Amino acid sequence: MRVLVTGATGLLGQHVVRAALDAGHEVRAVVRRRGTPLDALPSVRQCAAPITDVARLAAAMENVEVVVHCAAVYAYGADRAAEVEQVNVVGTQRVVGAAAAAGVRRVVVTSSSVTCGSSVEPVPQDETGRLGDEVVPRYFTSKVRQEQAALAAGESGGVEVVLAAPTVVLGGPADRLVPSNAIVLRYLLDPVRGTYPGGCNVVGVRDAAAGHLLLLEHGAAGERYLLGGENVSWCSLHATISDLVGVPGPLALVPMPVAYAASAAAEAWARLTARDPLSTREEALTIGRWHWYSSAKAAALGYVARPARAAVAESLAWLLVGPHLPRWVREGLRVSPEVRAARPLVPRPLVP
Amino acid sequence: MGSGGKNGAVVRLTERVERLPRAVVVRGTASTDPAVLLDRALTDVGVLQPGGVGVARSTGARALVLAALSPPVPVLGSLVGALVDALVDRGWLWVDVGGVVTALDRDRGFGSVATLARSAGLTGQTGRGRSYQVVDLLADVVEASVPAQSVLSGGAVSRAWTEADLRVVVARSASDLLDGYPGCVAQQAYAAVADSGADPADVGADVHAYLGADLAVIDGVTSSHGPAGSWVLRPLETGTVVAATSSLLADVALAALHGTDPAVSRPVAAALRLPGGPRSPLAADIRGDLSPFPGWQGPHPWLRDAARRLATSPGALRSLAAVVAESSAADPDTATDPILPALRALVAPTVTGGGPATAAWLSGVLLAGSAAAQAAGAWSVMFVKDRVRRVEVPLAMDAGQWTEADYRAVDQHIRPLERLLADVPLSAGGVRWRYHEESVLFEIARDVAAPFGQWCARVDIAAGISLMADYLGGRRVPVAVDDQGRPTMQAERNVYLPQPNYLAAWGGAPIDVCKLELVEYGDRTHRLAWRTVSSANGSASRDDGSMTFEDAGPDRTRVTVRGWQRFILPPLLAGADLDRFPEIKNGLVDDAYRRFFSATFDNLEACYEGRPFRIGRQVDPGSGPEPPWTATAAMLVDAARSWLAEGPAAGAERGHAEPVVDDAGFRHFPGPQTGGASAAAAERRAWPGWPR
Secondary structure: OEEEEEOOOOHHHHHHHHHHHHOOOEEEEEEOOOOOHHHHOOOOEEEEOOOOOHHHHHHHOOOOOEEEEOOOOOOOOHHHHHHHHHHHHHHHHHHHHHHHHHOOOEEEEEOOHHHHOOEOOOOOEOOOOOOOOOOOOHHHHHHHHHHHHHHHHHHHHOOEEEEEEEOEEEOOOOOOOOHHHHHHHHHHHOOOOEEOOOEEEEEEHHHHHHHHHHHHHHOOOOOEEEEOOEEEEHHHHHHHHHHHHOOOOOOEEOOHHHHHHHHHHHHHHHHHHOOOOOOOHHHHOOOOOEOOEOOHHHHOOOOOOOOHHHHHHHHHHHHHHOOOOOHHHHOOOOOOHHHHHOOOOOOOOOOO | OOOOOHHHOOOOOOHHHHOOOOEEEEEOOOOOOHHHHHHHHHHHHOOOOOOOOOOOOOOOOEEEEEEOOOOOOOOOHHHHHHHHHHHHHOOOOEEEEEEOOOHHHHHOOOOOHHHHHHHHOOOOEOOOOOEOEEEEHHHOEEEOOOOOOOOOOOOEEEHHHHHOOEEEEEEEEEOEOOOEOOOHHHHHHHHEEOOOOEOHHHHHHHHHHHHOOOEEEEEEEEEEOOOOOOOOOOEEEEEEEEEEOOHHHHHHHHHHHOOOOHHHOHHHHHHHHOOOOOOOOHHHHEEEOOOOOOOOOOOOHHHHHHHHHHOOOHHHHHHHHHHHOOOOOOOHHHHHOOHHHHHHHHHHHHHHHOOHHHHHHHHHHHHHHHHHHHHHHHHHHHHOHHHOEOOEOOOOOOHHHOOHHHHHHHHHHHHHHHHOOOOOOOOOOOOEEEEEOOEEEEEEEEEEOOOHHHHHHHOOHHHHHHHOOOEEEEEEEEEEEOOOOOEEEEEEEEEEOOOOHHHHHHOOOOEEEEEEEEEEEOOOEEEEEEEEEEOOOOOEEEEEEEEEEEEOOOOOEEEEEEEEEEEOOOHHHHHHOHHHOHHHHHHHHHHHHHHHHHHHHHHHHHHHHOOOOOOOEOOOHHHOOOOOHHHHHHHHHHHHHHHHHHOHHHHHHHHOOOOEEOOOOOEEOOOOOOOHHHHHHHHHOOOOOOOO
């Protein structure tokens, strides 16, 4: 098939591109600008197009059969709320609209498991779940509106839309730090090695990408599919990180108000240093709830995911070679062979 | 033994250093014409006599005079004019006078050699009406043609200086806060564009060794003394001119006249340490009255030590000079920098006043500053290694002095030690280690997921030491190569952060060691073995070992590092004598080796993948000098003032302004207000050139 991937330089998009290539598809990638990690894949045709420009998107989609729309802004905090809304909702509407204009048969839209809600008890949610009346980050609501916009645009344009709802996606490359990998990084940087009440579901990025390919071919139009891995408590997730890098912990249970105050400080510091905050008050508000999900619906199509430990190991492997983990922290870790094996070494080209 | 490396590698010092030079000290009275003093000195030293190197051998021959032009103590314009006349009289029809503009000169408002020369009274015409040209020595540079062991190797030097048929250096008799006196060896350093991280003392010594002056002159007609005579003019009529056939000898004479040890000058000390350097007492080669200048006052050793501890970077040196030196009318910072005047008010009276009490006060101020600098440095070493300056160093030994048998003996030294580790169990940190002869003998290994052939093609075993963790810089000189051009024997100097890093907080010095190395390339094994032969700063009494890459099966390579090390602890920790507390020491040792080699293996993998891994910052010489510390404080004050002027609400509104998101998803934020004093200050501080 001729597949077009938006957000192809992002954490998930890169892996969708590679998975599509591995499956023998012809791949086009929508990128914001030239000079991307995809340059290493000469068979991928790169098209520079703004995610909200229908005409240029439609031109890029000419003769394309299916689209995987991974482009999104995955960020928390009031500072980025407008951007989140613009890209996640308006952008998705226009991508599906462009697909309709270009005669694309199907669009798989990357949504998020958070649209299926969460619980105060450790009970997995499925695709029938919805956000409740709990306070949620703007990113969560933007993903709900994204789903609605995608389905509506698909219906009006005659395009099949399938919603992929990955959980917390861990892995690399981690040149740009996304909030999911930041969960791992935050714990490594935390001097008190704090953990939280509640839990989440983590999935390795390669598994999530493979799930997208699966939905491209076998997903039912108009349906959404949770693409998760293992349900874990925050405490067990943090214990896994500790075990994989040989540091003690977790050592303290941090209640939501304390996490909220720490996040406020982190945001203030980020504002001073003109950087993205490592944690936000919005994220802190989700502490205490169980973001557990069941991927049974996707599993019925053949979806499989590795255990949380493997996903965490992959995230760690990339963080260890990325720019976000300070040297002095990295040097203090006793990294297990599992982590080292999670990222294959890639020999540099030899200079003649 | 074969030879390899840059410029033929195996190195011998030039004849310029090995020959025995002569120096003459001519002393007169305050009223003696400087030209007369110079003429007597030149005549007595013999350089300009028939047959001497100072006589032009062709009409097209060029002479270059490198003159100290920096205010407030430039050389006398009339003395330079007289020197030019003397050279022209000896057949040098082309005589140029060269200088450079240092960062400190720029800080005082002198932006070009021409303005410096005018300020020094160099008019371009001698007293006898002959014209000469004033040139910027660094306006045109060439790659230094020097042995690979030199700190200048791979760097740029002045074309005019390098290609001159006669090189003359003229320095001024003055005291110096950091080096006791700024002599001819230090002055010669300005002929080189030092790579970032090179110690100006090493640069001066190597210029002296490989591109040294044929004639050195010191203008001691009116000296400047006191704690910082080179920065603050305190004139003392000394009526003296020194001429010598070597900068080093001229400086030895000057030190005697100042009543100080020549080696208090770091460039002179470095020149004296040069391998193959002078071994006989140089003062015996000097003619004339070497009795100290009456009434001479130099910097107290305490003061000198405190200043050196403070001025550990170009930015710190600029700050120190800006605070200590007299403010100049042309000084662009005087009017706008709110920090400098306050600091100057604190220390200036002590610099001009002299006396032990004021020296003690100034020492205290500088030591307080150096303590802060040391704390900041230790913080960087432990937590922000990318802020630490990388270093460029000379080899600090003559690679050619060692025989092939010496290099072969490295392996015979290391192999038996490796066998001592065979039965040692792995520690909690994954290291096999034991104490052996008051040193730590260790072995640590990692299997990397890379085929042996691919690994060795990308990770050069000969460069193994420079790939290790915490490597700040060094120099590697191959002395023998195999038929594929790969080094098989090499000499290397390495500089690392203090080990373990936390020793920096206790005053621990960087590890600085010189090694002989043997490299072997087999079908299934590549091996580098080394033995330390000296440590320039006494930081290690033993640092021997080996690194091995072995074929460990399909797609696997085993990397093993073995070593035998004894690093010297800083006095505070040495006093604690941790050997009495093995429960503590063993844990610290195990942790230190695990951390260091974990990072080392990560470095090797990064090298294989082509990822950056080196610590430290390489300052691009083209990016301008490191800003003075006070500049940062001044910018903060600027920012605070503008924030107060606009009101906190205005600042908040600007900081919290909503970004505009464009169609491509980019966020656009309103930028800060620019222009005015802040922009001018930023531009002012972005001067090009090498800070000295």
